[in-house]
Amino acid sequence: MTESGAWIGWSSPPALQVKRTNDLQMNPRRCPSLLTLLFLPLAACAPDGPDPGGDDDGIVRTALHDFRVEEVADGLVRPFSMAFTPEGDLLVTERPGRLRIIRDGVLLPDSVDGLPPIRALGRGGRSMSGFEQAGLRDAILHPDFATNRLLYLSYVNPGPDSLGTIAIARGRFENDRLTAVEELFIADAFGNGTDRSSMWGGRLVFDHDGYLFMTLGDRQWPSAGELEAHPAQDLSNHNGSTIRLHDDGRVPEDNPFVGRAGIHPEIWTWGHRNAQGMAVHPETGDLWQNEHGPQGGDELNLIEPGRNYGWPVVGYGVNYRTGSRIHSGTLMDGMEPPAHIWVPSIGVSGMLFYTGEAFPEWRGDMLVAGLSGRRLARLRLEGSEVTHEETLVQGIGRIRDVRQGPDGLIYLAIDGETRDIDGPPTGIVRLVPAGRR
Numbered sequence: 001m002t003e004s005g006a007w008i009g010w011s012s013p014p015a016l017q018v019k020r021t022n023d024l025q026m027n028p029r030r031c032p033s034l035l036t037l038l039f040l041p042l043a044a045c046a047p048d049g050p051d052p053g054g055d056d057d058g059i060v061r062t063a064l065h066d067f068r069v070e071e072v073a074d075g076l077v078r079p080f081s082m083a084f085t086p087e088g089d090l091l092v093t094e095r096p097g098r099l100r101i102i103r104d105g106v107l108l109p110d111s112v113d114g115l116p117p118i119r120a121l122g123r124g125g126r127s128m129s130g131f132e133q134a135g136l137r138d139a140i141l142h143p144d145f146a147t148n149r150l151l152y153l154s155y156v157n158p159g160p161d162s163l164g165t166i167a168i169a170r171g172r173f174e175n176d177r178l179t180a181v182e183e184l185f186i187a188d189a190f191g192n193g194t195d196r197s198s199m200w201g202g203r204l205v206f207d208h209d210g211y212l213f214m215t216l217g218d219r220q221w222p223s224a225g226e227l228e229a230h231p232a233q234d235l236s237n238h239n240g241s242t243i244r245l246h247d248d249g250r251v252p253e254d255n256p257f258v259g260r261a262g263i264h265p266e267i268w269t270w271g272h273r274n275a276q277g278m279a280v281h282p283e284t285g286d287l288w289q290n291e292h293g294p295q296g297g298d299e300l301n302l303i304e305p306g307r308n309y310g311w312p313v314v315g316y317g318v319n320y321r322t323g324s325r326i327h328s329g330t331l332m333d334g335m336e337p338p339a340h341i342w343v344p345s346i347g348v349s350g351m352l353f354y355t356g357e358a359f360p361e362w363r364g365d366m367l368v369a370g371l372s373g374r375r376l377a378r379l380r381l382e383g384s385e386v387t388h389e390e391t392l393v394q395g396i397g398r399i400r401d402v403r404q405g406p407d408g409l410i411y412l413a414i415d416g417e418t419r420d421i422d423g424p425p426t427g428i429v430r431l432v433p434a435g436r437r
């Protein structure tokens, strides 16, 4: 799935308003969980917003835990990512290029000063199909943030033309300002020059050894013709790759392609389409990613160095609208098969491994946000195998990001519904346990 629903034929559904906690009603009867959903077309459980007259007490009942969906803050524009500071602030990126602060439950009116130049629609960005995806994307804290105050951002750098390119910067976040900003990485992953040149990737994570990873999308180069000549299969650019860096942007000497002529040494894995979620397993330290496939081909991948994840040569999707074949097959020697696929696609986005105390039966499970699928999915893994999937939340909008708070609660960033730079504001909500089963 593409981030905006599809690259063609996208029409704006009615805006969903996240309601105050005591107004929010989930309706698990109308949106039944897992087994049913997996085999229903998306429209069978179309989001129709909170239903004030709906299911009794506003409690969402799922297999292992019951919870309420509570509003944390409203008034955000295209929130993409959330990060909790040691002081208890919640930092939220807005895709038009703003970093916001939620403090003591209040969204501060001023955005953070000092961000690097960011290309977004309305900031020099060309209006095009998919280009509304440009802007500020992820924000994560350095593992030693409490002492060094380093905040890392991914964003679309203005670049040499109106298309821009994805980049990483870091700066010191203190006193609600970003200072000493330095650009650590600017991708050689340029657009295809057309009005379809989105798919940025841009998800950041630090692993347990302190290395910095970022996903890079393929920039929507056509998946047609000679598939193995696609930029995502070409290691002389960064399109459709995962990169690995030291925290200061240097390339680690043990990256798999260091010293290989004609290959960018930052590359850790390749053959990706548009990975929007990435998380490190709390016990094994394994790196996991999800990525948007075409229709019917969203993937979950276990990321291992030097591996090719196949896009667009192998996969499980078909072209939007026409339903025609894209790939040469689903499996090929030398290309990694996904650990899990979503059929239909749910537009996978932020993901995490849950480790908190608030929902003890979910500890160790993976949570995955869905944009077009408008849901939060819970996956249970045994080793690298997904053994169970459950839909926890549906009907509150496109879910862009999921994070665990210091309180163990689960925070969701709700994406907007329009293709404009702004559009109706959306909110941050959280799941709060409600009783026991």
Ligand SMILES: [Ca+2]
Pocket: 271, 299, 309, 310, 311, 314, 315, 336, 337, 338
């Ligand atoms: Ca793949």
